[in-house]
Amino acid sequence: xxxxxxxxxxxxxxxxxxxxxxxxxxxxxxxxxxxxxxxxxxxxxxxxxxxxxxxxxxxxxxxxxxxxxxxxxxxxxxxxxxxxxxxxxxxxxxxxxxxxxxxxxxxxxxxxxxxxxxxxxxxxxxxxxxxxxxxxxxxxxxxxxxxxxxxxxxxxxxxxxxxxxxxxxxxxxxxxxxxxxxxxxxxxxxxxxxxxxxxxx
Amino acid sequence: xxxxxxxxxxxxxxxxxxxxxxxxxxxxxxxxxxxxxxxxxxxxxxxxxxxxxxxxxxxxxxxxxxxxxxxxxxxxxxxxxxxxxxxxxxxxxxxxxxxxxxxxxxxxxxxxxxxxxxxxxxxxxxxxxxxxxxxxxxxxxxxxxxxxxxxxxxxxxxxxxxxxxxxxxxxxxxxxxxxxxxxxxxxxxxxxxxxxxxxxxxxxxxxxxxxxxxxxxxxxxxxxxxxxxxxxxxxxxxxxxxxxxxxxxxxxxxxxxxxxxxxxxxxxxxxxxxxxxxxxxxxxxxxxxxxxx
Numbered sequence: 001x002x003x004x005x006x007x008x009x010x011x012x013x014x015x016x017x018x019x020x021x022x023x024x025x026x027x028x029x030x031x032x033x034x035x036x037x038x039x040x041x042x043x044x045x046x047x048x049x050x051x052x053x054x055x056x057x058x059x060x061x062x063x064x065x066x067x068x069x070x071x072x073x074x075x076x077x078x079x080x081x082x083x084x085x086x087x088x089x090x091x092x093x094x095x096x097x098x099x100x101x102x103x104x105x106x107x108x109x110x111x112x113x114x115x116x117x118x119x120x121x122x123x124x125x126x127x128x129x130x131x132x133x134x135x136x137x138x139x140x141x142x143x144x145x146x147x148x149x150x151x152x153x154x155x156x157x158x159x160x161x162x163x164x165x166x167x168x169x170x171x172x173x174x175x176x177x178x179x180x181x182x183x184x185x186x187x188x189x190x191x192x193x194x195x196x197x198x199x200x201x
Numbered sequence: 202x203x204x205x206x207x208x209x210x211x212x213x214x215x216x217x218x219x220x221x222x223x224x225x226x227x228x229x230x231x232x233x234x235x236x237x238x239x240x241x242x243x244x245x246x247x248x249x250x251x252x253x254x255x256x257x258x259x260x261x262x263x264x265x266x267x268x269x270x271x272x273x274x275x276x277x278x279x280x281x282x283x284x285x286x287x288x289x290x291x292x293x294x295x296x297x298x299x300x301x302x303x304x305x306x307x308x309x310x311x312x313x314x315x316x317x318x319x320x321x322x323x324x325x326x327x328x329x330x331x332x333x334x335x336x337x338x339x340x341x342x343x344x345x346x347x348x349x350x351x352x353x354x355x356x357x358x359x360x361x362x363x364x365x366x367x368x369x370x371x372x373x374x375x376x377x378x379x380x381x382x383x384x385x386x387x388x389x390x391x392x393x394x395x396x397x398x399x400x401x402x403x404x405x406x407x408x409x410x411x412x413x414x415x416x417x418x419x420x421x422x423x424x425x426x427x428x429x430x431x432x433x434x435x436x437x438x439x440x441x442x443x444x445x446x447x448x449x450x451x452x453x454x455x456x457x458x459x460x461x462x463x464x465x466x467x468x469x470x471x472x473x474x475x476x477x478x479x480x481x482x483x484x485x486x487x488x489x490x491x492x493x494x
Binding site (some may be wrong): 001007020023045064065066068070077079080082083085106107108126128129130131132133134136137139151152153166168170172178179181185186189192193196197198199200201 | 217240242250251254257261266267269305317337347369370374377380382384427430434435436440441442443468471472
């Protein structure tokens with residue numbers, strides 16, 4: 001369980017060093033994207049259209065933030081992670097098309113995403129669900145936004161962050177997957193619970 | 202004296218504001234206890250982050266979580282409460298105001314067009330559950346229900362012949378299936394019996410009960426403890442990254458059932474178990490029950 005302070009743009013070498021259970025504090029540029037922004041981005045990749053920001057080496061954050069406008073400047077109020085599995089169907093293509101090096105969310109992701117991470121050199125980091133004020137505090141500035149027509153939670157926000165974390169590496173480029181490990185342990189524990197409750201589980 | 206509908210609006214607004222910013226004391230204490238009991242580093246990191254976040258939200262007076270949920274009101278209204286016909290509009294006005302002033306994330310989306318109403322209201326939202334009683338007072342509770350935990354609600358129409366073991370299996374299965382997703386450590390509401398939708402309603406309403414308060418029915422209290430222990434033996438842990446604390450508490454409620462039906466509903470509240478309650482008295486004075494104003 002090593003601790004890393006990393007900054008974007010993230011290099012492939014830096015990312016391939018990380019292992020599950022490592023803790024990362026991230027500085028630099030992070031973009032938010034939930035399912036709708038992922039789908040919109042995939043359309044852009046397909047049509048070879050440019051996003052308003054080059055995502056190569058950056059981190060994508062599964063997050064639908066709460067913001068307010070102070071003096072015509074967006075300010076982040078709360079920005080915790082949303083459930084990552086909702087993006088499972090599109091994340092592999094998103095990683096391939098955007099060349100992001102880090103995906104941040106909660107709850108883990110599936111096999112397709114994990115395989116894309118091994119192939120393209122990216123990691124999945126879990127940030128504590130609900131810890132939205134800590135996340136917002138790490139956002140120093142909102143640099144821009146696109147696709148506001150999707151609604152504020154679904155739009156792609158560009159955040160400049162400073163020491164955003166603790167992010168726990170949960171899928172690495174070596175085939176490690178923290179949430180799958182836990183799921184296996186839970187299956188084993190099912191037997192113990194079954195005996196304890198004296199009923200078949 | 203303010204008009205009664207203005208009082209209801211003010212109280213509803215205040216309850217929503219309190220709920221999204223300040224966790225109830227019992228939930229904070231349970232999270233603190235979990236932190237001291239966890240031994241794994243990753244579990245402690247998650248709980249430390251949670252506790253830091255709770256403290257920071259209080260200090261900055263901003264919502265604990267960006268998912269300020271869908272708002273569920275439980276209204277227990279006396280038939281002679283003055284302004285009873287204005288309560289619904291007052292709740293809607295409070296929600297619209299809270300969306301702008303707290304602020305809340307606009308979370309009301311048309312299920313077919315995907316259009317977001319922008320103010321957390323829409324057909325069926327906020328959810329309002331009425332209970333009509335005699336008297337002149339109004340008791341109001343709000344439950345702030347995030348999408349991540351709501352998505353793992355389950356209803357089982359179990360075999361009555363299998364009895365309690367079917368129930369236990371169903372609850373433990375629900376916890377295992379939900380895994381990391383509903384932001385553990387969670388609180389479980391379990392509704393048993395009644396009709397299908399009554400079981401779900403009882404489960405959701407049970408989430409308003411304070412942690413650590415024993416069930417008034419002794420045998421149900423034992424069952425709650427047994428389910429709590431079983432859920433924590435799964436090892437899912439805080440945020441599903443492994444550990445001893447998967448569930449902070451289990452609240453059971455029940456209704457009589459049809460002989461052929463055994464509905465069991467499980468509702469999850471995320472660790473950010475946000476709710477608040479108050480009572481408006483005959484003279485218009487307000488007693489806040491979960492938070493101090």
